[in-house]
Amino acid sequence: MGNLLRKWSTALVCLVLIGGLYLTGCSSPSATSSDANTSQDLALANYVPRLEGMATVEMKIKGSPVIIEVNGEDAPITAGNFVDLVERGFYNGLTFHRVVKEPQPFVAQGGDPQGTGTGNFVDPQTKKARYVPLEIKLEGDEQPTYGKALGRQGTATDKNIVLKHTRGAVAMARSQLPDSASSQFYFALSDLAFLDGDYAVFGYVTNGMDIVDSIQQGDKIDSARVVSGLENLKK
DSSP, X not given: OHHHXXXXXXXXXXXXXXXXXBOOOSSOGGGSGGGGGGSHHHHHHHOOSEEOSEEEEEEEETTEEEEEEEETTTOHHHHHHHHHHHHHTTTTTXXXXXXXXXXXXXXXXXXXXXXXXXOOOBOTTTOSXXXXXXXXXXXXOSSOEESOOOSTTSOOOSSOBSSOOOXXXXXXXXXXXXXXXXXXXXXXXXXXXXXXXXXOEEEEEEEOHHHHHTOOTTXXXXXXXXXXXXXXXXX
């Protein structure tokens, strides 16, 4: 009975993943000028914003600080996108529109300007949604792999993922298209190894995980600011 219950819980969590982390954005990535992001060479050479090093972000939720260490060494494009949005003040006042804690702790997801799970960051200069390529780094590789899912939903690999979905991981939500992440992110409320390689982790909560655990659907991000490492952001 115990094994059956665990299998049922895992299957249910997978269904939640399909309905929750798979997002339908306001625009299709194929309709933007970011088509070149699917080219690894162009992404590595030209994509900005990018974070070339580490940064620390303080996100206040319900009046309490949550400290996030953002890893631009292993996920420079994903981390750069997040730090750029924090610096812009984009996340201030946005809600956590999806929080899943049953049948087991899963994710607290926010960063949608519409609060519906369908919104993206629209660049005020281009007037188009900005998307970032799926970015997964494998142990032993000098650079991340771009535009390709490498986990259970993608290409099988015998190499280990560098940035894993351990409890407190911060990662980008996306649609079924690999290069469709924009502004929506989620906190991993428990170890979620089955997401490794299919969604881009870019940082970890280093302080305030009790605040993250207390997030309820509809709670707001009071503010977010870059505490250190802003000099590593290239725009």
